[in-house]
Amino acid sequence: MKSIETNHLVTVEVTKYSHAQQSASVVTRRQNRHGMNTHVVKIANRECLCGKWNQFGIPCSHAQKVCGAYNISAAFIVKDYYDLMAYNNTYSKHFEPVQSEDYWDDPNFQLVHDPTIRTVTRPGRNQTTRIHNEMDWRQKRARQEANNNKEILQYKKCVIGGLLIILVFFN
Numbered sequence: 039m040k041s042i043e044t045n046h047l048v049t050v051e052v053t054k055y056s057h058a059q060q061s062a063s064v065v066t067r068r069q070n071r072h073g074m075n076t077h078v079v080k081i082a083n084r085e086c087l088c089g090k091w092n093q094f095g096i097p098c099s100h101a102q103k104v105c106g107a108y109n110i111s112a113a114f115i116v117k118d119y120y121d122l123m124a125y126n127n128t129y130s131k132h133f134e135p136v137q138s139e140d141y142w143d144d145p146n147f148q149l150v151h152d153p154t155i156r157t158v159t160r161p162g163r164n165q166t167t168r169i170h171n172e173m174d175w176r177q178k179r180a181r182q183e184a185n186n187n188k189e190i191l192q193y194k195k196c197v198i199g200g201l202l203i204i205l206v207f208f209n
Contacts, residue, residue, distance in 0.1 A: 052107045059083070060108050064100040079104040084115060095120060 060081035090098040095117030
């Protein structure tokens, strides 16, 4: 619960609008060219314009700051499905193991292969759909050092009388 209460410290200003709806406007702190955004929070409706509270069911930092302004504990406005009682009700029933396939009912449908779904448009390996990030980019300095090492050093391996000899030549 302490992490919920301390998370609201990143905001700058809370302006109360309606005590009945417990709504307010929150302006976030400016950090690293980000911030200074205004979010409208309505505690009675359990919603914030940032969308995090609606998506995850846990009050976002803006909602927690408004809760502090209205002297409400943010722990009490978390969605009900995070409650311990809901967790216990979920797993209170008995689960039956799945029987062998011999006991399954026959399906009343038939799977049909559609060859148009997976068509090869060009020969060769399919192009990857992975999104590359900064870890995929080689550093310029590392490439330069590798090129410099190739010019400075040349290796030659030879075996003489069962003994491996490595000859190193410098330019």
